[in-house]
Structures are given as C-alpha cells and as structure tokens.
Amino acid sequence: MVHLTLxxxxxxxIGIKLNVDSKGQYIVKSLSPSGVASNYxxxxxxxxxxxxxxEAPDLYPEVHSNRSILGANEASFLRHHPDGTSxxxxxxxxxxxxxxxxxxxxAVPGATxxxxxxxxxxxYSRKKDDAVTKLLIAYFLAIGFTDYSAVASASGxxxxxxxxxxxxxxxxxxxxxxxxxxxxxxxxxxxxxxxLLFFYGIWSFIVxxxxxxxxxxxxxEIYYYIEFNSSVIFFLASSLYTIYKLFATLRRYRDTPxxxxxxxxxxxxxxxxxxxxxxxxxxxxxNVHIIASKYTTAFLLILPFIYFYIIMAExxxxxxxxxxxxxxxxxxxxxxxxxxxLVFMAIFHNEQGIGIRWxxxxxxxxxxxxxxxxxxxxxxxxxxxxxxKQLYDFQSSLDRFxxxxxxxxxxxxxxxxxHQEIRRTLPVKRAEVIVLHHDHEGWRLLKEGRESQVxxxxxxxxxxxxxAYVLGEQVYVPQGLCYVIGQNGSNSYVLWVDNKENFLKFxxxxxxxxxxxxxxxxxxYENLFLxxxxxxxxxxxxxKHQSSSPWMLRLLFGLSENERRKLASDLHDSxxxxxxxxxxxxxxxxxxxxxxxxxxxxxxxxxxxxLDVIHQIRETCNELRPPLLKELGIADSLNHxxxxxxxxxxxAIDFLYEPIRSPLSDEQTLALYRxxxxxxxxxxxxxxASRIVIELCEQNGGIDFKxxxxxxxxxxEDIVESFEHMGLSGIRERVVSMEGHVEFESVIGxxxxxxxxxxxxxxxxSANRGGSNNDSYLTG
Numbered sequence: 001m002v003h004l005t006l007x008x009x010x011x012x013x014i015g016i017k018l019n020v021d022s023k024g025q026y027i028v029k030s031l032s033p034s035g036v037a038s039n040y041x042x043x044x045x046x047x048x049x050x051x052x053x054x055e056a057p058d059l060y061p062e063v064h065s066n067r068s069i070l071g072a073n074e075a076s077f078l079r080h081h082p083d084g085t086s087x088x089x090x091x092x093x094x095x096x097x098x099x100x101x102x103x104x105x106x107a108v109p110g111a112t113x114x115x116x117x118x119x120x121x122x123x124y125s126r127k128k129d130d131a132v133t134k135l136l137i138a139y140f141l142a143i144g145f146t147d148y149s150a151v152a153s154a155s156g157x158x159x160x161x162x163x164x165x166x167x168x169x170x171x172x173x174x175x176x177x178x179x180x181x182x183x184x185x186x187x188x189x190x191x192x193x194x195x196l197l198f199f200y201g202i203w204s205f206i207v208x209x210x211x212x213x214x215x216x217x218x219x220x221e222i223y224y225y226i227e228f229n230s231s232v233i234f235f236l237a238s239s240l241y242t243i244y245k246l247f248a249t250l251r252r253y254r255d256t257p258x259x260x261x262x263x264x265x266x267x268x269x270x271x272x273x274x275x276x277x278x279x280x281x282x283x284x285x286x287n288v289h290i291i292a293s294k295y296t297t298a299f300l301l302i303l304p305f306i307y308f309y310i311i312m313a314e315x316x317x318x319x320x321x322x323x324x325x326x327x328x329x330x331x332x333x334x335x336x337x338x339x340x341x342l343v344f345m346a347i348f349h350n351e352q353g354i355g356i357r358w359x360x361x362x363x364x365x366x367x368x369x370x371x372x373x374x375x376x377x378x379x380x381x382x383x384x385x386x387x388x389k390q391l392y393d394f395q396s397s398l399d400r401f402x403x404x405x406x407x408x409x410x411x412x413x414x415x416x417x418x419h420q421e422i423r424r425t426l427p428v429k430r431a432e433v434i435v436l437h438h439d440h441e442g443w444r445l446l447k448e449g450r451e452s453q454v455x456x457x458x459x460x461x462x463x464x465x466x467x468a469y470v471l472g473e474q475v476y477v478p479q480g481l482c483y484v485i486g487q488n489g490s491n492s493y494v495l496w497v498d499n500k501e502n503f504l505k506f507x508x509x510x511x512x513x514x515x516x517x518x519x520x521x522x523x524x525y526e527n528l529f530l531x532x533x534x535x536x537x538x539x540x541x542x543x544k545h546q547s548s549s550p551w552m553l554r555l556l557f558g559l560s561e562n563e564r565r566k567l568a569s570d571l572h573d574s575x576x577x578x579x580x581x582x583x584x585x586x587x588x589x590x591x592x593x594x595x596x597x598x599x600x601x602x603x604x605x606x607x608x609x610x611l612d613v614i615h616q617i618r619e620t621c622n623e624l625r626p627p628l629l630k631e632l633g634i635a636d637s638l639n640h641x642x643x644x645x646x647x648x649x650x651x652a653i654d655f656l657y658e659p660i661r662s663p664l665s666d667e668q669t670l671a672l673y674r675x676x677x678x679x680x681x682x683x684x685x686x687x688x689a690s691r692i693v694i695e696l697c698e699q700n701g702g703i704d705f706k707x708x709x710x711x712x713x714x715x716x717e718d719i720v721e722s723f724e725h726m727g728l729s730g731i732r733e734r735v736v737s738m739e740g741h742v743e744f745e746s747v748i749g750x751x752x753x754x755x756x757x758x759x760x761x762x763x764x765x766s767a768n769r770g771g772s773n774n775d776s777y778l779t780g
Contacts (some may be wrong), residue, residue, distance in 0.1 A: 014093060018049060018057075018067040025049075026057045028077070029067075034697050036096035043091065048078040050088065054503060082553075090525045101617055112301055113144035117302045123311065134184070135178040136307055143300055162210065168231040169206045172238035173199045179242070179265065182248070182310075186258045190249060199238060232281050243649060249741045261310070268306035268324055275299045279363070290359055325368075325377075335367035394513040397425045401517065405524050412522050421517065425509060430454075430498040434482075436462060436469075438490045446491070454496050455479045462494060469494070472522055474515070474640070481506065483518035486525030512698050553737035554667065561670065566625035578618045583610045634660075634669050635696070638676060642694075649684040649708070652691055657699035671734050672696075672705065678727045679707050679754065687752055688709025702740070705753040713746045 015035015018026045026049040038044075052060040052075045070074050076090045120137040127133040146167030149160040176191065176199055183190045183493045209230060246266040253259055283290050287499040341362045415433045422431040430453050435446040443463045445452070452459070458477045469475070469492045475482040479499060486493035495518055501508065506514070538552060556571040586607050590600065592761045629637050634656050642653045666674075674692070683689040689711035697704050728744065731754070735742040740758025 001107070014072070016043065016069055018063065020067075026063060026067075029331060036093070037091070040096045041091040043077060044079065046080075046082075050076040071422060073693065100469040109148040109150065109519055112298070113148045115301065116144035116304055117477055118142040123308065127311070130157060132178065132182045133311060135174060135181055136311060139171070139174040139178050139307075140304055142167055142174055143303065147170060147300060165210050165231045166207050168201075168235040169203045172242060173203050175269075176238070176242055178307075179246075183262075186261070188249065188253060188258060188262075191245060202234060206234060206384060226466070232284065233362060233438055236277055236281055239269070243269055243273075264306065264310065266356065268303055272299050272302045284637045291363070310663060314367050325374075329370045329373040333373065334365060336369055337362055337366040381752075393425065394509060396514060397421055397513065398520070402520060405520065407526075411525070411528055414521060414528070417491045418495070418517065418521055419556055422514075427501045428480075428495070428498050430496075432481075432496050433485070434459075434462060434494045434496055436494060438492070456495060459604075472519055481511075481514060483514065485518050486529070487524075488529040490641075495521065511623075520571070547582040550737050550739050553733055557668075557671070557734065557737055570619045571617055572621050576614065576621070579610060579614045579617065586610065623634040623677070630666060634664060637669075637673060638694075638696075639679070641673070641676065645680045645684070649680075651683060651689050653680075654691070654693045656695040656697075660696075660698045660703065662698060664760070666705070668703070668738060668760075671738055672703070675705070675731050675734055675756070678706075678731055682727055683709050683711060683752075687713070691750070700757075701761045702757055705754075707756075709750065710751045713750050713752055715748065716744050716746055 013035045013038050015032025016028055016037045017032075019029035021027050025440040028043060028045050028047045028049065031043060031045060031186050033039075043638070049057050049063070049069070049207070052063060052072050054074070057063045060069065060072065062068050062072070072093060073721075074090060074092045076088060078086060078088050096491050120140045123133050125139055145163050149163035149167065153519050165253040167437045177196060180190045180196055235752065243266065246262060246269065250259065250262045250266060253262060256265070259481065276299065279291040327527060344361055382617050399439045399667060401417065401421045403416060404421075407412045408417065418433070419431050422428065432452065432454055434452065434454060437446050438441050443465070445463065455478075458479055461477050462475065462482070465475070469484045469487070473484055475484060475494060475497070481497045483495045484492060485495045497514065538549065586603060589595075590603055595603070626637060626641075638655065642655055645651075646653055683692055687709055689709035692707070692709045694708075695704070695706040735756055735758060740756060743753075743755040745753040745755070
C-alpha cells in the first residue's frame with residue numbers, strides 16, 4: 001500500500017497517443033487535455049517522436065506496443081513549421097508539475113480502501129469461521145486495492161498495473177462466489193459449480209496473459225490492446241451476467257420470502273456498477289471519456305454497507321419503498337435537468353471542444369436534483385414541523401375528530417363534532433350540513449326543524465346541479481365550499497363551509513384537510529344509514545311474518561352457540577379442573593391416612609358425590625359444545641348421541657339414515673343436532689316414550705327429517721301457550737332460521753310426530769323482504 005501511495009504521489013499524466021506513418025515514423029496522433037505534454041511542454045499534434053530516454057522509439061516497449069510513452073523520463077520531438085523550417089525540442093517529464101489530485105487520486109480511493117479494511121476486520125472478528133464472511137472480506141479487499149491502484153497503474157508502475165488489471169477480473173468472480181454461497185443458505189441455487197469454475201478459469205487466463213505481456217518480449221500493438229481491454233471486457237461481461245442471474249433468480253423466487261434479500265443484492269449491484277460501466281469502462285472501449293474512473297468508483301462505497309448489512313442484520317429494510325422513491329425522483333427530475341442543460345448550451349454554444357461536457361453537465365444536474373429530493377425528504381421530517389405549524393395542527397385536528405366520531409351514534413352528534421372542528425381549525429363563522437331530497441319534481445331542501453344560514457345563491461345552485469351528486473366529491477358554489485358527505489336513498493347530505501373571515505382563499509393544506517374531514521364524515525354517515533336501514537328492515541320483516549326473520553334467527557343462534565362454546569370452555573378449564581383437583585386430594589387422604597370407619601365412610605360418600613359432579617360437568621360441557629361434530633359428521637355424531645341417550649333413558653331408538661350426497665354446512669349440521677337433542681330431551685322428560693324412530697335423508701334438493709315416538713302425546717294448540725313446550729318452539733325457530741318448514745302432529749295417547757324439511761343451500765335474503773330496497777348488505 002505504501003508503494004502504491006508513493007507511485008501515485010509521483011504521478012504525471014503525459015497524455016500522448018502516437019501513430020506510425022508510411023515511412024515508419026512515430027507521429028503524435030492525439031493529446032490528452034489534462035496531460036503535461038500539451039499543457040506544460042506544448043507538444044502539438046503531428047509532431048514527430050525522435051527518441052525516448054535517449055534511444056530510438058522502437059526500443060521503448062510502450063511505444064512499440066501501446067503507441068504511448070507512458071513511464072518515460074524524457075523524449076525528443078521534431079516539429080515542422082508552415083514556412084518549411086523545422087525544430088527539434090526535448091521534454092523532461094520530471095520537470096513538469098505533478099498532475100496528482102489529492103481528492104480524486106488519493107483521498108477518495110484511500111477512504112474507500114480504509115472503509116473496506118475496517119469492515120473486513122469487523123466481519124472477521126465477529127464471524128471468522130463463516131465461509132460467506134471470508135468471501136465477502138476477499139471481495140471487499142479486491143475492490144479496495146483495485147480502486148487504489150488505478151493512479152499507480154496510470155503512472156506505469158508494474159505492481160499497480162497488476163493489481164488494477166487482475167483486480168478488475170477477480171472482483172466479479174468473487175462476487176459470484178459470495179452470492180453462490182450466501183443464497184445456498186436459503187436453499188437457492190444461484191448458479192452451478194461448473195459455471196463458477198469457468199469464471200475462475202477465465203480470471204486465471206487473464207493473469208497468465210498479463211504475465212506474458214509484462215515479462216516477455218512477446219508484445220505488439222494488437223496484443224497490448226487485447227491485454228489492456230481483456231480485463232475491462234471481462235469485468236463488463238461478468239457484471240452484466242451477474243445482474244442477469246440476479247434478475248432471473250428474483251423472477252424465479254418472486255413469490256417467496258427471500259425475494260427481498262435478492263432484490264436488495266440486485267439493487268446494490270446495479271447502483272454501484274452502473275456508473276462505472278456506462279460512464280467509464282464502456283466509453284473507454286471506444287476511446288471516449290465521459291467521467292474518469294476515480295469519480296465513478298466512488299459509487300463502490302455503496303457495496304460494503306449493503307453487504308455488511310446483509311451479513312449482520314436479522315431483518316432487512318423495505319427495498320420496495322426505496323426503489324419506488326428513486327423511480328419517482330428520477331422521473332420528475334429529468335425535465336428540469338434537460339431544461340438547465342439547454343440553458344447552458346444556449347449560453348456556451350460558441351465554445352470549442354465542449355461536446356462531451358454536455359453529457360457530463362446533464363449527469364451533474366440530473367443526479368444533483370435526485371440527491372436534493374432525498375435531502376428535502378429528510379428536511380421535511382425535521383424542519384417542516386417547525387416552519388409550518390398550521391399543517392401539523394391539521395393533523396392534530398384529524399386525530400381529535402377521528403377519536404370523537406368513534407363514539408357517534410346519531411347524525412346530530414356527528415354534525416355537532418364536524419361543526420366544532422371546522423370552527424376550531426379554520427377562520428370561518430358558518431358551517432352547515434344541508435339535506436337535499438330528490439323526487440320526480442327535482443331537488444328540494446329539507447329543513448329538518450331548523451333555519452338554514454346558507455346563502456340563497458348557494459341553495460339555488462345546489463337545487464339545480466349540472467350533474468349528479470357523487471359521494472365525497474366537491475360541489476362548486478358561488479360562496480364557500482361544498483362537499484357531498486352522505487347519501488341515503490333520495491337524500492343527499494352536503495357540507496357547506498362559508499368563506500374565510502380574513503378574506504383569503506383556502507390554501508391547498510386547508511382544502512386537503514376539508515376533503516379528508518368530508519371523507520371521514522361520509523364513512524360515519526354510511527354506517528349510521530346502514531344501521532337505520534337494518535333496523536327498518538327488521539321491523540318490516542317482523543310485521544310481515546309476525547316472527548323473527550330467518551337471517552335474524554341465524555344471527556341470534558350463532559351468537560348463542562358462541563356463548564355456549566365460551567361457557568363450555570370456562571367450565572372445563574376452571575370448575576371441572578378444580579373438582580378434579582379436590583377429588584385427587586381426597587383420594588390421597590383416604591389412601592394415606594388411618595381414619596375412623598365412620599369418618600372414612602363419610603369421606604367416601606363425599607368422594608362419590610364429587611365424582612358425580614365431575615360427570616355432570618362433563619355432560620354439560622358436551623351438551624354445550626358437541627364433541628367432534630365437524631370431524632365425525634351428522635350421522636356418526638347422532639349415533640353417539642343415541643347410544644348415550646339410550647343408556648340414560650328407558651327408550652329404544654331406531655335411526656334410519658340414507659347417506660346425504662351433498663355436504664351440509666356447519667350451521668345446518670349444528671341445527672340438526674340441536675333439534676334432535678331437544679326432541680330426545682322431550683321424549684324422556686315429558687312424553688314417557690319407549691320407542692323412537694328417526695329418519696334422515698336427502699330429498700327434493702333438501703334435507704328431510706322425521707321423528708316419531710309412542711309417548712303420551714299432547715294437544716298441538718297448547719305448544720305456543722305452555723311454558724313446558726318452549727323447547728318445541730325453539731325447534732320451530734331453528735327450522736325457520738334454515739329457511740325450512742316444520743310440522744308437529746300429535747294426539748293425546750297416540751305419540752308425537754315431527755316432519756322437517758329445509759333446503760341444502762340457504763337462499764340470500766330477498767331485497768324486497770321489507771323496508772328499504774337498498775339492503776344488499778344482507779346476505780344469507
């Protein structure tokens with residue numbers, strides 16, 4: 001590193017490119033604008049090179065192979081003047097001032113190499129046994145030394161040339177190897193081992209090629225061109241191949257959790273290498289110089305931080321947001337950059353030799369604007385709240401309003417909060433919600449028991465709209481502002497806000513705030529209208545059918561079943577476990593202690609009583625939440641229920657079941673199970689039946705269920721009037737909830753029959769069931 005630094009400090013760019021004429025003489029073909037040959041020694045094009053370091057030009061290797069005098073100490077030239085005279089002059093390179101730039105040639109590459117060293121040391125100290133870490137360290141150091149050796153290589157230093165040429169070749173290969181091993185941890189095959197070995201083979205060939213050129217006499221101009229550009233071409237090709245493979249891998253794994261990791265790696269590669277490839281290496285192949293490598297290589301500083309972050313972080317940043325911002329900033333800055341470039345072109349259109357600078361100036365403008373937008377974003381977060389306090393008062397107002405409307409249950413409360421917030425935030429005296437009704441005669445104003453303070457011109461325009469009112473849209477009126485904040489049937493609710501008292505227009509922040517307030521209000525209005533329509537439909541349905549509607553019954557039964565499940569869970573987890581705990585403690589006392597006979601007998605009775613209570617709690621839990629009903633299906637669940645019921649009661653059950661081809665919903669299965677439970681409970685408790693026949697089958701697109709017992713029977717007309725038969729009323733309600741029908745048949749002394757039929761598919765509730773026609777929110 002010391003050697004490279006000393007070579008860089010002694011760097012002078014000569015900047016001469018030679019050509020061989022028909023006589024075999026070496027003629028100056030072109031001169032670098034920044035070289036000492038043109039700036040200090042005033043060498044001109046078409047001057048003839050006579051000697052290099054006191055010898056014939058053919059004997060100097062750089063002249064023979066590269067057509068330059070790179071690394072020479074002195075040279076002599078012959079210049080022919082227009083008047084036919086000629087002169088010979090000598091140049092001594094060591095007498096020229098240094099073309100070394102502290103910032104471009106040492107500070108930036110040195111900072112890059114230092115950062116790479118620090119991060120490499122930190123990685124090694126943390127994860128020295130990790131293969132991925134070792135590859136990343138090698139990759140960091142290869143980039144750092146390649147960048148730092150550029151100036152030493154340009155000065156003709158052999159070590160600098162070796163590090164630059166071979167570093168360019170090894171950097172993309174190391175990166176491929178790093179990604180190959182890193183992604184393998186996530187079971188992602190980035191490329192094959194054979195492909196990786198192929199790239200290492202090309203790198204070895206480039207090293208051999210460089211060695212032959214620099215340590216043998218086998219060299220000429222064509223071979224030099226191949227040797228000099230092979231590293232650059234391989235760097236370009238392998239970098240593009242890497243980006244291609246990353247894109248292909250991203251496409252293959254775009255629906256997996258590792259997508260963000262691949263996208264982060266791909267973004268780092270594109271951002272770091274695109275400036276070097278497009279602005280330095282690719283133009284250099286065609287002998288065009290847009291931006292020097294010492295500037296574009298500064299983008300390589302992105303790499304250590306990205307890959308260090310990938311190795312050390314457990315969670316990754318959201319790269320999608322960063323890319324979206326970059327695309328947006330890049331798009332909106334393109335036109336301003338073109339505009340400034342055209343202005344400068346108009347000012348300096350007469351300047352000579354400025355052609356390539358237009359591209360440089362455009363890039364400066366373009367990326368300068370993009371950088372400024374990123375800085376502005378950070379400044380908005382830190383400084384904007386202090387400068388624009390009113391803007392953040394709007395945010396506080398929205399927070400306060402959203403909290404208030406969460407408690408709103410009536411339209412009047414919503415309008416009160418809305419008026420309060422508008423008057424509190426804006427310098428206006430009047431704000432009102434206008435209710436407009438539309439019928440066959442047109443629009444008219446609904447007073448709703450209050451006098452309107454709205455200007456007559458506003459009312460007139462609202463009653464004669466040019467187009468239909470759209471929820472959330474602004475309505476343009478001659479005084480103030482209007483927003484449509486609610487619609488219910490033929491009524492439209494319009495928020496009107498008067499002009500500001502200070503005679504100023506509403507600014508963009510105030511308009512945005514009002515728009516958001518209107519949107520918030522419209523949501524609450526819609527919810528309030530929805531509840532009103534729901535209650536109206538329920539009342540109409542009750543009046544029409546003289547009973548609860550099917551969807552309402554399903555809702556109530558669903559809530560009931562949820563409460564049953566919660567109660568069963570609470571009983572099982574608390575009361576039952578406590579009973580079991582006391583039962584086991586009592587068993588321990590009876591087994592371990594010597595007790596009197598009468599005391600032992602009493603404790604044994606208590607133990608048996610506890611066992612009975614435990615059994616009853618388990619039975620209650622099973623009744624509240626039938627076990628394995630979904631898993632077993634209706635037939636097997638009923639068979640288990642029948643076995644248990646016959647053990648506890650003095651009746652026999654015949655179950656006639658035909659397999660149901662169409663699947664029953666969970667709701668239908670549970671309803672059938674509850675109906676059978678209630679019928680068996682009635683047979684054992686009231687009917688005193690000794691034989692029960694139950695039939696279940698699929699017929700006519702629905703389920704047919706038949707029940708018959710030989711009990712004492714009852715009078716059917718007594719079912720509704722007697723509290724003893726509330727269970728049968730519950731059966732009727734369950735059947736109605738399934739959109740079915742039920743028939744009870746019974747005569748005293750001749751048993752009891754039940755016939756039930758309900759459809760397999762529950763139909764949607766008709767929009768004409770009652771109330772408002774707009775009740776699409778109701779589903780079956």
